[in-house]
Amino acid sequence: MTRRIVDGIDPFLNRVDAILAEIAFSIQLPPSLHGKAVERYEAVRNHLEATTSIFQDQIEHFYPQGSMAIDATISTRGTDDEYDLDIVAQLGERFRSMQPLEILTELEKGLIGYRGLTVVRQTRCVTIYYADKMHLDITPSLRDEGTLERQSVIMHAKGPKASRDDREVPMNAYGFGEWYSERTPMELKVFEAFKRRWEDSQQCSIRADADADEVPVQADFIVKSNTTLAVQLLKRYRNIRYANRTGRMPPSIMLSYFAGAAARPGSSLTEALVRVANWIIGEIDEATIRNETLRVENPVYADDVFTDRWPENIEQQKQFAGDLRDLVRGIERALSGEILPTALQDWLREVFGDRVVTKAVDRMAMETRLATDQGRQGYTRRGSILVPAAPAVVTSAHASPVQGSRHTYFGDRFK
Numbered sequence: 117m118t119r120r121i122v123d124g125i126d127p128f129l130n131r132v133d134a135i136l137a138e139i140a141f142s143i144q145l146p147p148s149l150h151g152k153a154v155e156r157y158e159a160v161r162n163h164l165e166a167t168t169s170i171f172q173d174q175i176e177h178f179y180p181q182g183s184m185a186i187d188a189t190i191s192t193r194g195t196d197d198e199y200d201l202d203i204v205a206q207l208g209e210r211f212r213s214m215q216p217l218e219i220l221t222e223l224e225k226g227l228i229g230y231r232g233l234t235v236v237r238q239t240r241c242v243t244i245y246y247a248d249k250m251h252l253d254i255t256p257s258l259r260d261e262g263t264l265e266r267q268s269v270i271m272h273a274k275g276p277k278a279s280r281d282d283r284e285v286p287m288n289a290y291g292f293g294e295w296y297s298e299r300t301p302m303e304l305k306v307f308e309a310f311k312r313r314w315e316d317s318q319q320c321s322i323r324a325d326a327d328a329d330e331v332p333v334q335a336d337f338i339v340k341s342n343t344t345l346a347v348q349l350l351k352r353y354r355n356i357r358y359a360n361r362t363g364r365m366p367p368s369i370m371l372s373y374f375a376g377a378a379a380r381p382g383s384s385l386t387e388a389l390v391r392v393a394n395w396i397i398g399e400i401d402e403a404t405i406r407n408e409t410l411r412v413e414n415p416v417y418a419d420d421v422f423t424d425r426w427p428e429n430i431e432q433q434k435q436f437a438g439d440l441r442d443l444v445r446g447i448e449r450a451l452s453g454e455i456l457p458t459a460l461q462d463w464l465r466e467v468f469g470d471r472v473v474t475k476a477v478d479r480m481a482m483e484t485r486l487a488t489d490q491g492r493q494g495y496t497r498r499g500s501i502l503v504p505a506a507p508a509v510v511t512s513a514h515a516s517p518v519q520g521s522r523h524t525y526f527g528d529r530f531k
Contacts, residue, residue, distance in 0.1 A: 119340075124303025127342055127385040132450050136385055137309075138476035139468050140339070140348045145189040145199050147314050147338065149250065153184070156252060157203045160230070160244065164205075168226040174208035176259065177266065181289035183368055186296050187339055188347045192355075198249040202241075204289055206257045206268060216271035216282045219256050227254075239274050240285070257287060266290035267417055285424070291416035292369070299376040302340040310338050346388040347375045349468070356469050357439050364426045366436050370412050373422055374399070377415075390447055393440045400437040404430055443467065 127137035145153075161178040164171040182202040183189040192198040211219055224237040227244060234245040241255040257268040269284035339345055350371050358365035371392075378395040380388070403410045409427050414420035427433040446463055449455045455463060465473045 119297055120301035122301050122303055122381045124305045124307075124382055125342065125384045126305040126309045127345060128309050130384060130386070132447070133385040135464065135476060135480065136349060136389070137345060138480055139352070139464070139472055140190075140345045141310070141313055142472040142475045142479075143190040143348065143352050144339065145184075145191075145201075149199065150184075150189075153199075153201050153250065153252070156244075156246070156250070157201075157254075160203075160227070160252065160254065161205070163230055164223075164226050170210065170222055171207075171226055174210050175205055176208055177204070177206040179204055179206075179266075179290060181255070181293070183347075183351075183372070185289065185293040186300075186344065186347075186372060188344050188351070188368075188372060190348050190351050190355075192251070198251065200251045200253060202253045202255065204255050204257050204266075204268075204270075206259055206266065211256070212258060215273075215278060216284060217273035217275055217278050219271050220273055220275070223254065223256050237275065240270055240272055258284070264288065264291060264416065286417065286419035286421075288414055288417040288420050292373070292414050292420075295415050296372060296376045299379045300341045300343045301381050303342060303381060306342055306345070307338055307340045314338065341379075341381065342383055342385045342388045343375050343379045343381075343392070345385055346392050347372055349389055350375070350392060352468050352472070353439070353443055354436075356467065363428070363432070367422055367426055370422045370426075371396075373412055373415070386447055386451060390444055393444050397437050397440050397444075400433045404434055404437075409433060 125133075127133045157178060157180075161175055165173070165175055179185075180202065181204045184201050184203075189199055189201065192200050205223070207219070211222075214222070220237055220240075220242065223242045224235060227235045227242055229235075230244065233247075236243045236245070238253070241253040244252040244254070246252070255270050257270045260267045260269065267288045268286075270287045271282075272285050273279070273282040339348070351368055354365055354371070374396045375388075375392045378388075378392045380391065383391065399412075400410055407430065409430060410423050410433050412422040414422065427436075446455075446467060450460055450463075461473065461477060
């Protein structure tokens with residue numbers, strides 16, 4: 117499928133959009149790690165086919181699913197430097213006579229001892245834990261014959277023994293990824309802005325290490341739309357809110373679905389984020405009024421239910437709707453200038469986590485200082501923060517500087 121391209125809005129041109137974009141930048145899977153992930157899952161496939169007789173000629177497809185498939189991967193729950201990456205292993209005829217637990221166990225056996233890494237069988241996948249904190253989740257699937265490409269079932273079996281709860285679960289991750297890509301065309305200005313960000317980050321790393329060889333930045337994994345940035349921020353917000361809660365949290369695939377459903381290409385980052393959050397609130401409210409739990413289906417395969425394990429009850433979905441209302445109110449107050457500068461930073465740290473917000477603010481302040489020292493006023497060459505000789509702010513992506521705003525730069529703090 118050829119992905120459409122629209123002009124889009126650079127998320128670094130508006131002050132509130134800019135800090136949110138910097139936060140998203142801080143939690144994204146770096147392009148270098150994306151390249152490493154691709155190398156790793158290809159190596160895993162080769163290992164299974166070459167060293168385990170049951171898998172020889174039996175891996176029909178080995179492909180990314182979930183966040184990795186739509187370029188929305190962020191650091192895992194409760195961390196800032198770990199990444200869960202999801203791979204589907206579509207298996208062949210030899211596995212069709214096996215029960216779910218047997219298939220998961222065979223995959224686990226095929227990977228135990230792989231390069232000395234820790235391998236753990238989960239309820240629906242087998243996870244490989246790498247020393248650099250990358251986790252590769254490999255989900256075995258069986259293709260539904262005579263259906264749309266890669267419509268499948270995946271295995272659900274808790275183990276260690278077979279159970280009446282073991283089952284095959286309908287899935288079409290590939291079709292969903294294609295649907296999402298069609299709904300969210302590449303926004304050229306977003307892509308270019310983040311490509312520059314990663315190039316700048318790479319160059320800073322090279323300068324910091326005199327012994328390092330300069331390696332071109334891999335651009336395969338660059339966020340391509342403000343909608344996908346909004347997904348990353350929603351996932352991060354959810355992770356922070358649920359860090360100390362028990363039970364399951366709203367699934368990432370559900371958030372991605374609502375982002376695709378609500379997508380309006382060419383929107384600003386804050387517009388996209390608020391629209392998606394409000395869309396989810398509306399869907400939850402409608403389900404709650406009917407005294408039902410939220411049901412979200414894969415738009416290309418209705419039997420693939422994204423909410424099959426969350427929410428467990430109406431109170432859980434109402435809690436998440438309340439979380440999203442808090443987020444929307446905060447963004448709207450930030451856009452209106454209602455939140456004072458120091459309070460804005462405190463709110464951002466509460467919402468997205470102290471470390472990533474501090475890193476984002478420090479990076480913005482450093483770029484602004486450099487521009488100020490050089491006597492420049494206006495946008496930096498990289499399209500980041502408006503640097504004032506007198507206080508100034510941009511209130512929209514296309515607006516002119518407005519003098520005397522409270523949102524400006526003083527010393528080393530984002531205002």
